Amino acid sequence: MVWVLDSTLREGEQTPGVYFDKHIKLAIANLLNEIGVDIIEAGHPVVTPEIHAAVKSIAQKGFKSIVGAHSRSLKNDIDLALECEVDFIGIFYCVSDERLQTVFKKDLETAITQITDVIKYAKSQKPNLLIRYTPEDTVRSQFENVVKAASAAVEAGADIISVADTTGYMVPGTNRSMYDYISNLKDEFAKRKLFPKVAVHCHNDRGLALANALDAYRAGVDIIDAAALGLGERAGIVDLAELLVVLSVDHNEQRWNISKLTQLYDLVSKHSGIPIPANYPITGKNAFTHCAGVHTHAASINPMHYESLDPNLLGRERSFALDQMSGIASLRYALKLVGEESMDDEHQMEVLKEVKFVGQRGRTVDLSELKHIVDAVKHHKTYNK
Numbered sequence: 265m266v267w268v269l270d271s272t273l274r275e276g277e278q279t280p281g282v283y284f285d286k287h288i289k290l291a292i293a294n295l296l297n298e299i300g301v302d303i304i305e306a307g308h309p310v311v312t313p314e315i316h317a318a319v320k321s322i323a324q325k326g327f328k329s330i331v332g333a334h335s336r337s338l339k340n341d342i343d344l345a346l347e348c349e350v351d352f353i354g355i356f357y358c359v360s361d362e363r364l365q366t367v368f369k370k371d372l373e374t375a376i377t378q379i380t381d382v383i384k385y386a387k388s389q390k391p392n393l394l395i396r397y398t399p400e401d402t403v404r405s406q407f408e409n410v411v412k413a414a415s416a417a418v419e420a421g422a423d424i425i426s427v428a429d430t431t432g433y434m435v436p437g438t439n440r441s442m443y444d445y446i447s448n449l450k451d452e453f454a455k456r457k458l459f460p461k462v463a464v465h466c467h468n469d470r471g472l473a474l475a476n477a478l479d480a481y482r483a484g485v486d487i488i489d490a491a492a493l494g495l496g497e498r499a500g501i502v503d504l505a506e507l508l509v510v511l512s513v514d515h516n517e518q519r520w521n522i523s524k525l526t527q528l529y530d531l532v533s534k535h536s537g538i539p540i541p542a543n544y545p546i547t548g549k550n551a552f553t554h555c556a557g558v559h560t561h562a563a564s565i566n567p568m569h570y571e572s573l574d575p576n577l578l579g580r581e582r583s584f585a586l587d588q589m590s591g592i593a594s595l596r597y598a599l600k601l602v603g604e605e606s607m608d609d610e611h612q613m614e615v616l617k618e619v620k621f622v623g624q625r626g627r628t629v630d631l632s633e634l635k636h637i638v639d640a641v642k643h644h645k646t647y648n649k
């Protein structure tokens with residue numbers, strides 16, 4: 265059973281220009297809880313007093329979802345997160361030789377001591393706290409450094425080790441495969457008799473975040489990070505709706521209320537100012553709209569001819585639109601839907617001509633506009649006999 269961690273409120277707010285007011289954060293968290301995501305990463309309390317206050321009020325809601333905070337490997341960050349009464353803290357620190365030497369001017373041993381001291385401190389303050397340690401840019405750091413730091417973190421009390429593809433560098437089927445990475449890391453832990461949960465955080469710089477997350481799933485990863493609309497730094501991370509639908513529909517992990525995803529996406533889109541592209545899977549305007557003539561005709565007989573997902577699962581409805589590609593069969597089907605099936609052939613050809621005219625200008629005709637065209641054609645015919 266895989267867990268899903270939603271980071272819309274933490275990673276998502278790192279999208280350039282995105283800021284959610286506290287009441288919007290609460291509304292988003294409410295929906296995430298209703299959907300049933302396993303962990304809500306609510307923010308990094310040290311960043312601003314507003315984020316601190318938002319994390320605290322979300323943690324105090326008594327959700328079924330575990331509420332967590334982000335934290336650097338510093339006691340002060342841990343104290344601020346604990347003040348918010350969270351049950352999960354995600355700590356991060358880099359382990360790559362190059363980064364340690366040039367940015368932090370310290371060696372790996374010193375870094376590991378800092379990481380483990382902070383983990384031990386956090387556990388001593390709240391023993392049932394879930395602690396995740398993330399070696400930043402895990403997949404591009406020396407593997408032996410990752411194993412060394414992560415093993416020390418687990419021995420110090422970390423429950424989860426997260427593999428971060430911070431720059432969206434991994435490519436399935438190559439020597440940069442997430443499947444191989446997770447498998448090798450789990451083997452190293454097993455050799456040391458350590459069995460932390462392993463999480464994966466995939467960025468989407470190559471458009472492969474979901475593919476890499478599913479590669480990690482195949483290797484038995486325990487937690488997958490995602491965000492509504494795939495929001496996050498640069499090209500963002502795994503899209504929550506796509507991930508939950510694939511896990512629910514195709515991997516039989518039916519634990520989430522996916523019918524609420526459309527509502528969540530509308531809310532997040534409105535308050536992030538990031539529009540949902542019309543052709544976006546699952547939540548996009550066109551995701552269940554059939555248009556081309558032969559598609560509409562076949563889909564009107566049996567929708568599964570041109571659908572592999574049932575829109576009802578997502579609380580959505582199938583729709584039909586007409587444009588310059590539409591033929592007489594699609595038009596007749598659409599006329600039936602608007603109660604105009606008795607229209608004679610001559611009128612139908614007139615209506616189709618108008619539909620194609622609209623379509624050629626780059627628009628589609630939905631059923632309500634079709635009704636207007638029908639009325640106009642009838643009117644015209646009546647007065648021009």
Ligand SMILES: [Zn+2]
Pocket residue numbers: 275430465467496497501
């Ligand atoms: Zn990230």
